[in-house]
Amino acid sequence: MKGIDYKNTESTERKSIISIREVIVQRNGQTALQINALDIQPGETLTVVGPNGAGKSTLLLALARLLRPAHGDIIYDGKSLSQWDELEYRRKISFVFQAPLLMDMTVEQNVALGLKFRGTPKDEQHERAAKWMKQLGVDSLAKRRASQLSGGEAQRVSLARAFVLDPELLLLDEPFSALDPPTRAKLIEDLSTLLKEDQRTAVFVTHNLDEAAKLSHRLAVIVGGILRQVGPVRQIKAKPADEAVAAFLQELPHSPMI
Amino acid sequence: MTEILNITLLSLQVSAIATVISLLIGLPFGTWLALGNFRGRSFILSIINTGMALPPVVVGLVVAIMLWRSGPLGNLHLIYTPVAIIIAQTVIAAPVVTGLTAAALEALDPRLQQQLLGLGASRVQMIWYLWREARLPLLAALMAGFGSVISEVGASMMVGGNIRGQTRVLTTAIVLETSKGEFGQALALSTLLLVLTYLINLALTSIQQRGHRK
Numbered sequence: 036m037k038g039i040d041y042k043n044t045e046s047t048e049r050k051s052i053i054s055i056r057e058v059i060v061q062r063n064g065q066t067a068l069q070i071n072a073l074d075i076q077p078g079e080t081l082t083v084v085g086p087n088g089a090g091k092s093t094l095l096l097a098l099a100r101l102l103r104p105a106h107g108d109i110i111y112d113g114k115s116l117s118q119w120d121e122l123e124y125r126r127k128i129s130f131v132f133q134a135p136l137l138m139d140m141t142v143e144q145n146v147a148l149g150l151k152f153r154g155t156p157k158d159e160q161h162e163r164a165a166k167w168m169k170q171l172g173v174d175s176l177a178k179r180r181a182s183q184l185s186g187g188e189a190q191r192v193s194l195a196r197a198f199v200l201d202p203e204l205l206l207l208d209e210p211f212s213a214l215d216p217p218t219r220a221k222l223i224e225d226l227s228t229l230l231k232e233d234q235r236t237a238v239f240v241t242h243n244l245d246e247a248a249k250l251s252h253r254l255a256v257i258v259g260g261i262l263r264q265v266g267p268v269r270q271i272k273a274k275p276a277d278e279a280v281a282a283f284l285q286e287l288p289h290s291p292m293i
Numbered sequence: 294m295t296e297i298l299n300i301t302l303l304s305l306q307v308s309a310i311a312t313v314i315s316l317l318i319g320l321p322f323g324t325w326l327a328l329g330n331f332r333g334r335s336f337i338l339s340i341i342n343t344g345m346a347l348p349p350v351v352v353g354l355v356v357a358i359m360l361w362r363s364g365p366l367g368n369l370h371l372i373y374t375p376v377a378i379i380i381a382q383t384v385i386a387a388p389v390v391t392g393l394t395a396a397a398l399e400a401l402d403p404r405l406q407q408q409l410l411g412l413g414a415s416r417v418q419m420i421w422y423l424w425r426e427a428r429l430p431l432l433a434a435l436m437a438g439f440g441s442v443i444s445e446v447g448a449s450m451m452v453g454g455n456i457r458g459q460t461r462v463l464t465t466a467i468v469l470e471t472s473k474g475e476f477g478q479a480l481a482l483s484t485l486l487l488v489l490t491y492l493i494n495l496a497l498t499s500i501q502q503r504g505h506r507k
Contacts, residue, residue, distance in 0.1 A: 130411025
């Protein structure tokens, strides 16, 4: 926290739910991510793009408090992550990984898992799980074992498992990258509706600019472990901050709509 | 007949207690080794893996020295008692359970830990659900632990002394009968040992496979 001039950032901080300040995150002794300043507003979906190994997942893990910054501070709701009680903070968020990572139990049990961790009463678990299984179109699979699901079904269950917790902050790490294009498009559509409906704060990591444009207005570009640029998709396309960003955008598959 | 029954019951009792103690040691220790990230971890694992192949006679020798009347733990008067056999068998089975527990948990997707924490699990909840996820190989660890001690003879002989009515177990009785040339008796006891081992593993396997509904 030392050496950071908070006065200059006060105006943005007042509105933002997350403020990242001069953060350096190391993995295996090397700097994996470096961010000078990044603010996320409540209800905003921020999309993070960048090449493989750029540090996108590291950002999510740091936001989930599963990795601690070696330097700098991540402030959530006015309080540094290191000041939050670890479990209390982790129960405000939920994390969806690239792989569905379902447990060897039924779909319904998987969806209710986080509620079980929180000691939610049984009938409430049941009710909320039923609601979100329906919302994501997996209600007919409730009694099915997770190992019997297709990739798309499993990822829907994984999303239901995250949404059922009603998290203040949703962290999504390329949740659709392993799916076939039609399933992917449908799920993006569903996710976009869900995020808009309840104004949830979300950080979404993706490779795909189309997905980014559908889900959010603001894009963060990370290349080589450094946050290079944050802004609306169009603006970044029109005016990349540096050559690394320009080179990355050029390599991406893009559609005319962006 | 009652003597055989007593020998059989003692065998089962001693090996079951040793297995349970090994589980109480091996499950937490193996979990710590599998999930921990600290210096010397792979060194400890290599020691444990060596321990999985400890020759029972060597264990018997070391435990005998420790428990011998003039040994460091001699004043406990445990040598040639069933407790001595339990101690020796625990030394044999604990590394087996520890090593296989560590292997079972290391075989899980490492991201599963992060996923459970990312869904709001406490550390204890996370470990519980990792055990649940690895329950089939963990039961295999239990079976291997039990198998390593119910069939072992060297350590039981050395620290138990094969005293009739006190520390005679199935394996030591088989050795004795064979040395007397009583092959019929020895074969009968061997068959009994095999059937018992089979029944216990059958029970554990059916529990294991019930958890394996796919």
